[in-house]
Amino acid sequence: MSRRHWLGLAFSFLFALIVTVMARCSSRPMITVEADASFEIYSLDGDSYPMSSANWRDSGFHGWPILRTCSISHSMGVELLDELLSDAASDAAAKAVRVDCFRPRHGLRVIDSSGTTDYLICFECRGFEIWSGGLQMPGGGSITRGPESLFSNTLKTCRSEEKVEP
Structure with missing residues (x-):
């Protein structure tokens, strides 16, 4: 494989990882608690x-x-x-x-x-x-x-x- 193919594969993997992490984070409920609670x-x-x-x-x-x-x-x-x-x-x-x-x-x-x-x-x-x-x-x-x-x-x-x- 050429260097360009390896770079494209690495970029695709990194993009998939970022999307997965963002999806997991967005599925967590947002906890908002007052500072003086x-x-x-x-x-x-x-x-x-x-x-x-x-x-x-x-x-x-x-x-x-x-x-x-x-x-x-x-x-x-x-x-x-x-x-x-x-x-x-x-x-x-x-x-x-x-x-x-x-x-x-x-x-x-x-x-x-x-x-x-x-x-x-x-x-x-x-x-x-x-x-x-x-x-x-x-x-x-x-x-x-x-x-x-x-x-x-x-x-x-x-x-x-x-x-x-x-």
Whole structure:
């Protein structure tokens, strides 16, 4: 092959690589979080079902008993939220078989000027819910177990009510 052919082949390969990377990046959801937003991560007792009283949302994390609460840094909160929502948007999550159990063991709370948004997460059944203003919101769905280690390790490295830096 002539040098021109090799150069054309290399350029074609580089172009294909750039297009592939751009396509992958554009499929990730855009996470926009206010700079002054605060984050809390929760370890929940997924084995104890929420109370069936009229005010069950007033106790625990949407009724689920809280084992541990940690305030986390803005950057760590954005990383956790990005990991969760990117996983939910992935092809693997779309193909995941969601088990009908929902025993959440993790929670993430985002507090900003628009209010409080909670993510109730069950890696065991591969699903999550989004709550805001005491109401379940659209947008939850299937996930994989991919983000579980990041959530669990974040909880392991913090003490209750302690800021965890990345």
